[in-house]
Amino acid sequence: GIQVEQSPPDLILQEGANSTLRCNFSDSVNNLQWFHQNPWGQLINLFYIPSGTKQNGRLSATTVATERYSLLYISSSQTTDSGVYFCAGGSSASKIIFGSGTRLSIRP
């Protein structure tokens, strides 16, 4: 089945900095999502992005399906951006697999 790897596992930044989170997947996917897990454990949808680029405010994401990776960009980080970011990938032939997450800490 698909393997999903996220990097870095941990990231500590000062408020206002920009960050890039990476997700590599081992095989072709037709489903790729980015989530932010809040302190109460709920997974908040950020992007559904099997290919291409999307932007939502300070966040944007790019998936290059042919090269099997996706990037999540956070600009002008705020303390409220802290938490764990997950990517999840799947295909018609494989169930959805989550990466192990990137724990982002934004210091004031």
Add this chain to the structure above:
Amino acid sequence: EAEVAQSPRYKITEKSQAVAFWCDPISGHATLYWYRQILGQGPELLVQFQDESVVDDSQLPKDRFSAERLKGVDSTLKIQPAELGDSAMYLCASSQLELMGYEQYFGPGTRLTVT
């Protein structure tokens, strides 16, 4: 905005007891997923339903776990008997039919503690 509902939000139970979780997906979503998330890890799929049919339960410990979605709408996940290692967050998600793209939407989860 439509949401996935789950209950209870928190559950504390003693080992060897039975426990059940309930999930109500977004209206019109044919696919329902149950995930287990152990602290510090990503969610792991336990079971996936398409309407009332199970399409993947390969990671469901069938000796103690069961799941049903009798009318193809809401679903129940049961553990009997609970073990200490079952302490985790149990997440429910739903999506539209795969052919329409299957962006998943998650409920708030049930945090289970087995003592």
